[in-house]
Amino acid sequence: TVLVLDFGSQYTHLITRRLRELNIYSEMLPCTQKIADLSFKPKGVILSGGPYSVYAPDAPHVDPAVFDLGVPILGVCYGLQEIAWNNGKDVSAGERREYGHSVVRVTKHTGLAAHVDRLFEGLSHEEMVAWMSHGDKLSKLPEGFLVIAETDNAPFAGIAHKEKELYGIQFHPEVTHTPKGTHLIKNFAVNICGCKQEWTMDRFVETEIERIRALVGPTSEVIGAVSGGVDSTVAAKLMHEAIGDRFHAILVDNGVMRLNECQIVKETLTKGLGVNLDVVDASEEFLTKLKGVEDPEKKRKIIGNTFIEVFQREAAKITSRSGAHVEFLLQGTLYPDVIESISFKGPSQTIKTHHNVGGLLENMHLKLIEPLRELFKDEVRELGTNLGIPEDLVWRHPFPGPGIAIRILGEVTPEQIDIARKADNIFIEEIKAAGLYRKISQAFAALLPVRAVGVMGDQRVYDQIVALRAVETTDYMTADWFDFDGKFLRRVATRIVNEVPGVCRVVYDVTQKPPGTIEFQ
Numbered sequence: 378t379v380l381v382l383d384f385g386s387q388y389t390h391l392i393t394r395r396l397r398e399l400n401i402y403s404e405m406l407p408c409t410q411k412i413a414d415l416s417f418k419p420k421g422v423i424l425s426g427g428p429y430s431v432y433a434p435d436a437p438h439v440d441p442a443v444f445d446l447g448v449p450i451l452g453v454c455y456g457l458q459e460i461a462w463n464n465g466k467d468v469s470a471g472e473r474r475e476y477g478h479s480v481v482r483v484t485k486h487t488g489l490a491a492h493v494d495r496l497f498e499g500l501s502h503e504e505m506v507a508w509m510s511h512g513d514k515l516s517k518l519p520e521g522f523l524v525i526a527e528t529d530n531a532p533f534a535g536i537a538h539k540e541k542e543l544y545g546i547q548f549h550p551e552v553t554h555t556p557k558g559t560h561l562i563k564n565f566a567v568n569i570c571g572c573k574q575e576w577t578m579d580r581f582v583e584t585e586i587e588r589i590r591a592l593v594g595p596t597s598e599v600i601g602a603v604s605g606g607v608d609s610t611v612a613a614k615l616m617h618e619a620i621g622d623r624f625h626a627i628l629v630d631n632g633v634m635r636l637n638e639c640q641i642v643k644e645t646l647t648k649g650l651g652v653n654l655d656v657v658d659a660s661e662e663f664l665t666k667l668k669g670v671e672d673p674e675k676k677r678k679i680i681g682n683t684f685i686e687v688f689q690r691e692a693a694k695i696t697s698r699s700g701a702h703v704e705f706l707l708q709g710t711l712y713p714d715v716i717e718s719i720s721f722k723g724p725s726q727t728i729k730t731h732h733n734v735g736g737l738l739e740n741m742h743l744k745l746i747e748p749l750r751e752l753f754k755d756e757v758r759e760l761g762t763n764l765g766i767p768e769d770l771v772w773r774h775p776f777p778g779p780g781i782a783i784r785i786l787g788e789v790t791p792e793q794i795d796i797a798r799k800a801d802n803i804f805i806e807e808i809k810a811a812g813l814y815r816k817i818s819q820a821f822a823a824l825l826p827v828r829a830v831g832v833m834g835d836q837r838v839y840d841q842i843v844a845l846r847a848v849e850t851t852d853y854m855t856a857d858w859f860d861f862d863g864k865f866l867r868r869v870a871t872r873i874v875n876e877v878p879g880v881c882r883v884v885y886d887v888t889q890k891p892p893g894t895i896e897f898q
């Protein structure tokens with residue numbers, strides 16, 4: 378195990394991700410972790426980056442006992458400064474802050490202790506492009522250390538102790554902007570720490586299940602909402618594996634899910650996966666509240682608040698029915714959601730209020746349990762496959778909490794829901810039939826609130842317009858429209874106008890994000 382001590386950098390989880398990609402197990406703990414309280418002996422320690430200055434009075438510091446563990450230590454960015462701080466305190470604010478690409482030149486020390494050159498082994502014959510993001514830098518080489526790498530702006534871009542296996546680097550090897558970064562992490566974990574590359578997703582399942590059991594204890598119970606999306610399903614299945622029926626899943630039918638979705642999700646979770654599930658049909662309650670509402674943000678707020686009310690009511694029923702001691706709320710939060718919420722850049726502007734259930738914790742006095750918070754989407758999919766979740770569900774496109782309410786532009790009525798659902802279902806069916814579902818990141822049909830003239834069977838009609846949207850993206854922050862061939866679009870359009878009453882025209886959205894968001898509202 379490599380122990381990663383987190384000083385709050387946005388990139389810390391990427392260190393553990395790179396280690397997982399190398400099939401090396403790692404544990405990430407807060408930088409303030411007491412070494413005496415560790416339940417395992419790590420083979421090496423990585424001190425992450427962080428937003429602080431080591432010399433600031435309120436700066437976080439590691440338990441100095443980490444330096445007595447007798448295992449190799451690598452400090453990254455703030456971690457490098459932390460090592461220097463513990464070895465003479467010569468760190469200062471850089472005259473020039475450095476963000477972005479830098480060229481690192483590796484310095485060899487042939488003839489000295491063999492470990493010194495190990496970190497850059499196999500990298501030293503080339504200049505290495507690396508990603509810098511720091512304000513402070515070392516002003517002086519700490520006592521007993523050597524320079525192993527430099528850049529034009531940072532003469533101590535890499536340092537190593539002459540005798541001990543202590544290393545520091547100013548750049549971030551964990552980000553993709555440092556192309557050879559994984560090689561360097563491997564040098565540290567495998568060659569220097571002696572870790573074996575044996576870790577797999579199955580091992581993750583085992584350790585996570587043990588961790589959940591220890592956290593929840595022998596009698597407490599857990600509740601959580603499921604939506605049919607991959608994250609909540611994987612989290613629910615993992616929970617079920619860990620504590621069986623002491624985990625209660627709740628599926629709230631808000632009336633704006635996709636065609637037959639509620640039924641499909643129910644069957645998959647209960648019959649297929651054995652999860653203890655309650656389905657609440659609250660569609661009337663949601664639709665009554667949505668009556669007459671056209672504003673997208675109002676729709677989101679109504680759906681979010683109603684969801685919280687329904688969920689709380691249902692949770693109370695579970696408690697009184699079984700006398701259960703419900704202590705935890707499960708959330709399928711992934712790492713990218715975590716980064717957004719702990720960003721040090723300050724609150725970013727709200728473009729759209731994303732549906733979240735944060736309010737539940739305060740109202741219900743529950744503790745949060747987030748077994749997926751260190752994983753990325755592709756890892757969750759791998760985990761889902763390992764847990765036996767059907768392919769269809771594992772590869773499901775994301776679906777917004779407010780559902781097709783934000784894909785019906787204008788008022789959300791049962792008639793509009795019916796049209797939008799049918800059109801969407803045809804589009805997705807055709808995408809799957811053409812083998813394109815996995816190539817596309819997200820696809821759906823939206824219903825425009827205007828009418829257009831058409832001619833159907835010699836009759837003049839005046840009906841609605843369906844807009845199709847399909848995008849490719851990796852982070853959902855930027856996206857490009859998917860380039861279907863004309864025949865495919867013709868087939869979908871023909872089916873929609875023939876099979877969905879109330880629609881006489883189909884258009885395809887060719888707007889990138891930005892400026893167009895993925896959803897229409």
Ligand code: XMP
Binds near residue numbers: 729898
């Ligand atoms: P936009 O439309 O902002 O969407 O480009 C980016 C991603 O977020 C999803 N999305 C939402 N998800 N509640 C959610 O849970 C929401 O209110 C919401 N709005 C957008 C959208 O489907 C896309 O994947």
